[in-house]
Amino acid sequence: MCALPKHLRPRWRYLAVEIEREPDASLDRRAFQRALWKAARELLGDPGSADCDLTVMRFRFDETGERGEVIVRVRREEREEGRAALACVSDVGGGPVGIHVRGTSGTIRACEERHLGGRPDSGTETSVPFAGADRPAREQGSGRVDIHVDEQWVGATTLDVETETPDREGRE
Amino acid sequence: MTEADRDIFYEAVSAHSDSRSTAARLALTAREQGYGGIVLRADPNEGTRLDSASPAEIADAYGIDVVESVEIRTDSPGSASGALGEHRSEHTLVILAGGTEEMNRFAAEEPRVDVLARPMARRGDVDHVIARAAARNGVRIEFDFSSVLRTSGGQRVRALADLRKLRELVEKYDVPYVMSAGAGSHLELRAPRELAAVGEAIGFSLEAVLEGLREWGRLAARNRDLQGGSFIEPGVRVGKHDEQF
Numbered sequence: 001m002c003a004l005p006k007h008l009r010p011r012w013r014y015l016a017v018e019i020e021r022e023p024d025a026s027l028d029r030r031a032f033q034r035a036l037w038k039a040a041r042e043l044l045g046d047p048g049s050a051d052c053d054l055t056v057m058r059f060r061f062d063e064t065g066e067r068g069e070v071i072v073r074v075r076r077e078e079r080e081e082g083r084a085a086l087a088c089v090s091d092v093g094g095g096p097v098g099i100h101v102r103g104t105s106g107t108i109r110a111c112e113e114r115h116l117g118g119r120p121d122s123g124t125e126t127s128v129p130f131a132g133a134d135r136p137a138r139e140q141g142s143g144r145v146d147i148h149v150d151e152q153w154v155g156a157t158t159l160d161v162e163t164e165t166p167d168r169e170g171r172e
Numbered sequence: 173m174t175e176a177d178r179d180i181f182y183e184a185v186s187a188h189s190d191s192r193s194t195a196a197r198l199a200l201t202a203r204e205q206g207y208g209g210i211v212l213r214a215d216p217n218e219g220t221r222l223d224s225a226s227p228a229e230i231a232d233a234y235g236i237d238v239v240e241s242v243e244i245r246t247d248s249p250g251s252a253s254g255a256l257g258e259h260r261s262e263h264t265l266v267i268l269a270g271g272t273e274e275m276n277r278f279a280a281e282e283p284r285v286d287v288l289a290r291p292m293a294r295r296g297d298v299d300h301v302i303a304r305a306a307a308r309n310g311v312r313i314e315f316d317f318s319s320v321l322r323t324s325g326g327q328r329v330r331a332l333a334d335l336r337k338l339r340e341l342v343e344k345y346d347v348p349y350v351m352s353a354g355a356g357s358h359l360e361l362r363a364p365r366e367l368a369a370v371g372e373a374i375g376f377s378l379e380a381v382l383e384g385l386r387e388w389g390r391l392a393a394r395n396r397d398l399q400g401g402s403f404i405e406p407g408v409r410v411g412k413h414d415e416q417f
Contacts, residue, residue: 087366098359155193
C-alpha cells in the first residue's frame, strides 16, 4: 500500500517514560505493551483506546537494573488521554511498577535526546544494616537502596541505612 | 505548568510501619516527579517507617518539604475525639480516616480535623448534611484516586461512581478539598501532570486536580503559622517592636 501523503498522516507525540520495578520482578517489552493496552481499554474504553493508539516504540531495560526507559507513541490530539492511561499502569506481569512521564516530544530522536539517557542504572548487590539486622540489598544510582525484608522488598535510600548506629540498635 | 509551579504541589503518602517504602524513598521519588512537598500520614498506634532518617534530615537531603501528620483510624467518634485532643498540638496536620457515615459526620463537624480522608471507602457515604458541615468547619474532603489507579472491574466502577457523587456535592456546597493518589510505596506515586490527566479522564477539570494537590501545602503552611509562637488570635500576633512608635 502507498504511504499516505504527509498532510494525511497521523500526527504523533512521543512520551518519554521512566519505569521502575522491584529488583527480582520480570519485565519485558511485550508484557509492558499488553499492560498499557489493558490500562487504556479499562480507562478510556475501546473507542478511546483506539484513538490513543498507544504503542511502545523503544524499550530499554537493563536485565539487572530496576529502572528502564520507554518511549511510547500516542496520537497528538489524544496525548492527555494517553498520559492518563499510562498513569493507570500499576503492575506488569504481577509485579508493581512505578511510572513517570519525563516529557514529550514530536520525534523519537528529540525525545531521546531531551528527556532520556541520563542514568545508567544497574544495581549492585550488597548487604546493609536495616531494622536491626544485616539484610541483602541492591544499591541503585542517586542513593536508592532496595532492601529485602521478610520476603518483601522495601524501598529505602542511603539516608535510612547510613545513620544506623550501634546505639540505635541497642535501643531496639 | 511551569517549573515554578511544580514546587507548590504536595502529595500525601502513607508512611505506616507496614509500608513498603521508607519515608526517605517516598520523598526522593516525589521530588523527582516534581512535587514540592509530601505529607507523611502516620498511624499514631503503629508509628512510622521513618527508620533512622527524621523528616528534617529527609527535607535537607532531597530538597523537599516534609510535613508530619497523623492519620487517626478508628470506628468510634469517642476514641477519635480522644485521639484528636492528644495529637492536635503535636502534628502539623491531623487527618481522620472516614469510611462510615458516623465517622464522616463526626469529622465534618469537628473543626480540629484538617482532612477527612477516604470518606467513600468501605461503607462510607457523604450526603448534603455532611458536605455542608465540612464546608462550614473548613474540613478538607479528600478525593482518593487509589482505586482509579490500581484496581479494575466492578471495584473500580464503584469507586468512580463514588468519586462522581462526592465531586458533585463538593462543587455544590463549595467544600474545600485535597487530592491524593493514596500511595503506599514509591512505585505507587504518580506525578502531578499524570494525576491531572487521570482526573480529566474521569470528569474532574485539570485545574481542580492541581488545586487539590496545592491545598495540602497551603494547609501545612497555615497550620505551621498557627502553631508557631507568634500567633495569638486572628489579626493579633507577636511581632518585633517597631522603633517608630
